[in-house]
Amino acid sequence: MRQIVVIAHDIRSTHNVGSLLRTAEGLGVNHVYFTGYTAYPTYPGDTRLPHISSKLTWQIHKTALDAENLVPWSHAEEITECIDKLKADGFTVVALEQTESSMPLPEFRPTEKVALLLGREVEGVEPEILKLCDIAVEIPMFGRKESFNVVQAAAITLYHLRFK
Numbered sequence: 001m002r003q004i005v006v007i008a009h010d011i012r013s014t015h016n017v018g019s020l021l022r023t024a025e026g027l028g029v030n031h032v033y034f035t036g037y038t039a040y041p042t043y044p045g046d047t048r049l050p051h052i053s054s055k056l057t058w059q060i061h062k063t064a065l066d067a068e069n070l071v072p073w074s075h076a077e078e079i080t081e082c083i084d085k086l087k088a089d090g091f092t093v094v095a096l097e098q099t100e101s102s103m104p105l106p107e108f109r110p111t112e113k114v115a116l117l118l119g120r121e122v123e124g125v126e127p128e129i130l131k132l133c134d135i136a137v138e139i140p141m142f143g144r145k146e147s148f149n150v151v152q153a154a155a156i157t158l159y160h161l162r163f164k
Helices: 014-026 049-065 079-088 150-163
Strands: 002-011 030-033 073-076 091-094 113-118 135-138
Touching: 002 014, 002 079, 002 150, 014 030, 014 049, 014 150, 030 079, 073 079, 079 091, 079 113, 079 135, 113 150
Parallel strands: 002 030, 002 113, 030 073, 091 113, 091 135
Antiparallel strands: none
C-alpha cells in the first residue's frame, strides 16, 4: 500500500487543522507533519504555555473528533528539515499549488512514497518552499472560483493519491 504523509505548513485555522486530521485518518495517511506556525495539539514535553496549548487542542478537537489521537503526527518549526528528511527517506514531495508549471492532478501518477505539501490558506506555498518540492500539482477548476479550501483540496488530492 502506498505510503502517504502530509506536510501542513503555515495553516492558520485550527478548524482546518482538525478537519485535515479527520480527513487524513479517513484516507489512511501515515503521518501528518505540522510545520511553521500551523497549530497542533498538545503532546508530552510540549513547551507552549499550558493555557495556549489547551485552547488550541480544544479548537482542533472540535473538528478532528479524536482523529488527533488516531493519526500519527509531529511538529517541526523548520519545514526545510522536514522536507530534507522525507526526501532522504525516499518520498516524492508534491506541492498542492497553482503555478505556471504545475501538473493537473488527474494527470499525476504518484510514486509509492508521497509527501503532500499544503500551504497557507490564502497565499498558498511560498516560492522558496516550492523550489524544494519535486513537483507541483493543481486541481482543475470548472466554476468561477480559483481554488478550494485547503482541506477540501487536500481531501480531493489524498483520494487521488490513495486510489490512482
